[in-house]
Amino acid sequence: MSRSSSPRYDPLPRNSIDANEYTYEFKDKSASSRRVASKLLRALRRICKPAYIFLALILFLSWQIIFNASYANPPKFSIPTHEKVFIAANIVDEKLIDGFWGDNLVALVEAIGKERVFVSVYGGPKDALGRLNERLHGVERKIVAEVDDSIDLSTLHRITLPSGQTGVKRIEYLADVRNKALDPITSGNVTEKFERVLFLNDVFFEVEGAMRLLWGTNVNEKGKAEYKAVCGADFITSWKYYDTYATRDTEGYSIGVPIFPWFGGKGDRTSRNDVLAGKDAVRVKSCWGGIVAFDARFFQKEIANATSSSPQKEAEDSDHVYERATSLADLPLKFRSEPESFWDSSECCLIHADILATPDFPDFTTNASEDWGEGIFMNPFVRVAYDEKSFRNIKYAKRIERLFVPWQAIINHFAHLPRFNDRREEKEGDVVQDRLWIPNSFTPEQEKAMIDLQKDFGGKYGSAPQSADVQRQDRRDLGDEESTWQGFDSLQLSSASSYFSAIVGGLKSRAQVSRPSRIMHAKRQMTPSEGAIAKPKGYWEKEGHYVDYERVARKGGYCGVRQLTMLREGIIGVGEKGWENLRGEVPPREEVGRV
Numbered sequence: 340m341s342r343s344s345s346p347r348y349d350p351l352p353r354n355s356i357d358a359n360e361y362t363y364e365f366k367d368k369s370a371s372s373r374r375v376a377s378k379l380l381r382a383l384r385r386i387c388k389p390a391y392i393f394l395a396l397i398l399f400l401s402w403q404i405i406f407n408a409s410y411a412n413p414p415k416f417s418i419p420t421h422e423k424v425f426i427a428a429n430i431v432d433e434k435l436i437d438g439f440w441g442d443n444l445v446a447l448v449e450a451i452g453k454e455r456v457f458v459s460v461y462g463g464p465k466d467a468l469g470r471l472n473e474r475l476h477g478v479e480r481k482i483v484a485e486v487d488d489s490i491d492l493s494t495l496h497r498i499t500l501p502s503g504q505t506g507v508k509r510i511e512y513l514a515d516v517r518n519k520a521l522d523p524i525t526s527g528n529v530t531e532k533f534e535r536v537l538f539l540n541d542v543f544f545e546v547e548g549a550m551r552l553l554w555g556t557n558v559n560e561k562g563k564a565e566y567k568a569v570c571g572a573d574f575i576t577s578w579k580y581y582d583t584y585a586t587r588d589t590e591g592y593s594i595g596v597p598i599f600p601w602f603g604g605k606g607d608r609t610s611r612n613d614v615l616a617g618k619d620a621v622r623v624k625s626c627w628g629g630i631v632a633f634d635a636r637f638f639q640k641e642i643a644n645a646t647s648s649s650p651q652k653e654a655e656d657s658d659h660v661y662e663r664a665t666s667l668a669d670l671p672l673k674f675r676s677e678p679e680s681f682w683d684s685s686e687c688c689l690i691h692a693d694i695l696a697t698p699d700f701p702d703f704t705t706n707a708s709e710d711w712g713e714g715i716f717m718n719p720f721v722r723v724a725y726d727e728k729s730f731r732n733i734k735y736a737k738r739i740e741r742l743f744v745p746w747q748a749i750i751n752h753f754a755h756l757p758r759f760n761d762r763r764e765e766k767e768g769d770v771v772q773d774r775l776w777i778p779n780s781f782t783p784e785q786e787k788a789m790i791d792l793q794k795d796f797g798g799k800y801g802s803a804p805q806s807a808d809v810q811r812q813d814r815r816d817l818g819d820e821e822s823t824w825q826g827f828d829s830l831q832l833s834s835a836s837s838y839f840s841a842i843v844g845g846l847k848s849r850a851q852v853s854r855p856s857r858i859m860h861a862k863r864q865m866t867p868s869e870g871a872i873a874k875p876k877g878y879w880e881k882e883g884h885y886v887d888y889e890r891v892a893r894k895g896g897y898c899g900v901r902q903l904t905m906l907r908e909g910i911i912g913v914g915e916k917g918w919e920n921l922r923g924e925v926p927p928r929e930e931v932g933r934v
Contacts, residue, residue, distance in 0.1 A: 409740055409741050415555075417562050425537070426538075428461075428540075436468065441474065447549050450546055457531070458475055458480040460481075461522075465487065479529075481523050495515065508905060510676040513674075517538075517674040521673070524638050536632065543724050548723070551721055552571055552721045557711075566632070566714055567703075568631060568715045569632050574733060575725060577735065578743075579597050582628050586717075587688060589606075589624055590606040591764070593760065594756075595756040604748055604752075610623050621717040624695070625691040630723050637671065638672060640671050681901055681925045683903065692894045761928075765892035770890075773888060774929040777789060779884060786886065793890050
């Protein structure tokens with residue numbers, strides 16, 4: 340008897356979905372999807388082997404180095420045979436004068452033509468400059484050693500610290516050092532007309548690079564380089580940009596992390612985008628870069644004489660509002676500094692602010708294209724460095740620096756770069772609401788006098804750059820009985836926090852200051868440790884208070900930072916050895932509002 344088969348029972352549905360689709364519950368799943376997944380997993384394991392990863396990395400780097408390097412193919416340019424160049428330089432490095440720098444300066448003069456160059460050098464040491472002078476035989480020149488014509492510190496704006504020690508702001512001194520190098524052309528002692536001014540720092544540079552800066556930047560259809568000023572790019576290492584203090588993008592922002600493409604991503608990003616596009620004329624508001632070329636008309640006295648009859652802008656009817664812009668009659672321009680004790684701006688940035696405030700020369704009106712910007716450029720094809728190893732390695736860094744772009748953007752974002760500057764958008768002559776720290780020891784009369792002083796800074800020092808003679812006259816004016824300063828006769832250094840009374844004391848007594856040279860081994864007026872450590876906010880809240888006041892904006896507000904850097908008087912120093920940042924002497928700023 341055949342065995343009956345077991346009856347089949349359908350599983351009871353667990354829910355409504357099972358009731359509709361229960362027939363699929365016990366069906367075999369397709370093996371094809373499992374096979375595909377398995378193959379992909381095995382392929383991924385093979386690809387992720389260290390050898391394959393290394394090979395892919397090598398291929399990518401090879402592509403980057405060979406095909407994606409930045410600023411690797413500079414455009415051609417021609418050198419006009421009729422233009423004359425005034426070369427100005429500051430240098431205090433004997434090895435550079437006798438070596439790389441001096442060799443290339445002589446070669447540059449030969450390449451341009453001795454008959455078309457004037458060389459002006461101010462610095463030292465004297466013996467090294469004497470040897471350089473001999474090598475420049477047959478060239479019009481003025482080589483001046485600092486020991487023979489030192490800066491008269493008594494003519495400079497001085498401040499007094501709460502300890503009673505006096506000092507000169509670092510930028511005040513550097514501005515005069517640069518003006519010494521420009522003196523032959525700005526004083527009118529050299530009567531020839533120059534088309535270009537080339538300013539050199541103590542940097543490692545190439546002859547071809549200097550000539551490219553002069554004649555290979557923003558070249559028009561006629562082959563002529565057009566600019567008001569153009570800077571190279573200087574590097575402290577082969578890949579790290581150096582001159583963050585003087586560089587500002589087209590909107591006045593400081594730079595981001597100092598690696599390629601250097602500029603930050605705020606605003607319209609014009610400067611950053613120009614760098615990424617590989618342009619030879621990156622539009623900026625200011626730069627220096629260790630090597631700069633200018634339109635020489637900004638520095639020639641005969642231009643000022645020829646245009647002295649030009650109409651000037653009239654000042655507004657206000658006690659503290661002065662002429663709004665530099666006129667052509669105010670030429671030649673000179674380097675200058677900021678007079679405020681707790682607000683520093685690079686003299687190399689302020690000179691560009693003064694250039695932008697000067698009305699355009701007639702031929703500038705033809706440059707109406709967007710690429711012209713404001714006529715100030717950076718040329719990243721021209722790169723310099725501060726040591727020979729970094730200079731030699733720049734060509735290798737350019738091969739890989741595009742790899743930095745995403746990382747620079749990420750770091751900029753998390754580090755909040757560029758830094759906030761509340762004066763970035765200020766225009767000269769604007770009346771600005773601000774906050775001023777006042778010591779608790781001040782009387783109401785002293786407080787009012789201090790506010791008036793800040794307003795005076797907004798005008799008296801905010802217009803045209805001053806010559807040494809004008810500075811001497813202003814120094815006499817500050818001590819005049821009818822001047823603003825008479826209100827401070829009763830101020831006393833009653834406490835260590837009486838900063839502004841001390842400042843005024845320094846201004847009024849600076850005429851009695853001796854004139855030590857940087858190379859003299861004179862006793863220093865400040866030691867490196869004084870004021871080097873920032874004091875906590877609670878200290879300033881205990882010692883003083885903030886008041887509202889109005890000030891008049893000066894040219895180049897975007898150049899500044901809130902700090903106090905002082906010259907180490909009587910000491911020769913290279914780089915930061917010649918100055919110190921007194922963080923502990925600067926009260927924190929209480930912000931009114933951000934732009």
